Amino acid sequence: MLTVGETMVLVTPAVAEPLESATAFHLDPGGAESNVACHLAALGTSVAWASAVGDDALGRRLVRQITDHGVDTAWVRRDAAAQTGLYVKDPGNGVRYYRAGSAASRLEPSFADDLPIADVRLVHVSGITPALSTSCDALVDAILDRAAAAGVPVSFDVNHRAQLWPSTDAAAGRLAALAARADLVFVGLDEAQVLWGAKTPDDVRRLLPDVRELVVKDGAVGATAYLGDAEGVHVPAFVVDVVEVVGAGDAFAAGYLHAMLRGAAPDERLLAGHERAVLTIADTADVPRGIR
Numbered sequence: 137m138l139t140v141g142e143t144m145v146l147v148t149p150a151v152a153e154p155l156e157s158a159t160a161f162h163l164d165p166g167g168a169e170s171n172v173a174c175h176l177a178a179l180g181t182s183v184a185w186a187s188a189v190g191d192d193a194l195g196r197r198l199v200r201q202i203t204d205h206g207v208d209t210a211w212v213r214r215d216a217a218a219q220t221g222l223y224v225k226d227p228g229n230g231v232r233y234y235r236a237g238s239a240a241s242r243l244e245p246s247f248a249d250d251l252p253i254a255d256v257r258l259v260h261v262s263g264i265t266p267a268l269s270t271s272c273d274a275l276v277d278a279i280l281d282r283a284a285a286a287g288v289p290v291s292f293d294v295n296h297r298a299q300l301w302p303s304t305d306a307a308a309g310r311l312a313a314l315a316a317r318a319d320l321v322f323v324g325l326d327e328a329q330v331l332w333g334a335k336t337p338d339d340v341r342r343l344l345p346d347v348r349e350l351v352v353k354d355g356a357v358g359a360t361a362y363l364g365d366a367e368g369v370h371v372p373a374f375v376v377d378v379v380e381v382v383g384a385g386d387a388f389a390a391g392y393l394h395a396m397l398r399g400a401a402p403d404e405r406l407l408a409g410h411e412r413a414v415l416t417i418a419d420t421a422d423v424p425r426g427i428r
């Protein structure tokens with residue numbers, strides 16, 4: 137498998153307490169697509185993550201950390217003219233990005249030419265990349281074009297990050313267009329509501345009728361998978377104590393994709409997604425440190 141997208145250095149208070157008063161911090165990699173890759177590698181699926189980082193200590197650190205998770209980082213570009221992006225978690229108060237002009241945001245469509253798209257079973261991208269810059273927006277199209285030409289399926293996680301878009305309307309149109317081009321789409325019911333006014337998983341199915349495989353996640357309620365013309369299959373989420381949920385969607389996607397690539401039935405795919413997501417919910421890091 138191949139995942140493509142920006143990863144930043146993630147600063148997290150060592151215990152889940154407000155940033156303003158925290159005294160100890162972790163520096164971990166944080167990026168939706170590399171999060172998916174780290175979980176996939178932990179599960180035993182062979183996976184590469186492609187992106188760009190600054191030719192700086194933080195960039196080298198995060199690439200090493202992702203490599204240590206078992207992910208192939210051979211397609212990560214070092215950009216000497218830009219910095220590695222940064223993002224900070226403030227438990228209870230959301231996240232803050234320091235990523236404008238980052239190395240990854242300077243990736244161009246030609247980057248797709250260098251990627252081993254024709255050699256993998258699945259390419260995974262997300263709706264964060266088109267929001268980073270016009271060149272990254274074009275890069276997503278180039279990846280989809282190359283995958284289509286090679287007959288390689290694409291999985292797309294909508295991952296609506298409102299802070300990165302000029303308006304909800306701009307995000308809604310672009311993310312729907314990209315979802316329509318993918319073979320497998322992950323979307324949260326909350327984001328589908330904000331973007332497209334969907335109120336139920338079936339509403340989302342009606343909005344994206346041509347997507348071959350659609351997975352609608354509804355947080356602590358559960359997730360529903362629609363395959364082809366079949367009715368939706370729903371599997372409830374596990375009841376767990378929540379420490380911090382950022383990264384849970386990526387963990388879910390990895391569990392689901394790992395099961396799908398092994399030919400598991402839809403309910404088993406969803407169960408595998410939930411099993412993976414709970415690992416992240418119980419931890420402040422995007423990808424729990426030391427998971428294997």
Ligand SMILES: O=C(O)C(=O)C[C@H](O)[C@H](O)CO
Pocket residue numbers: 142166167168169171223264297382383384385386422
């Ligand atoms: O929000 C982003 O752009 C990130 O990639 C940071 C986090 O890792 C991501 O949101 C988790 O899904």
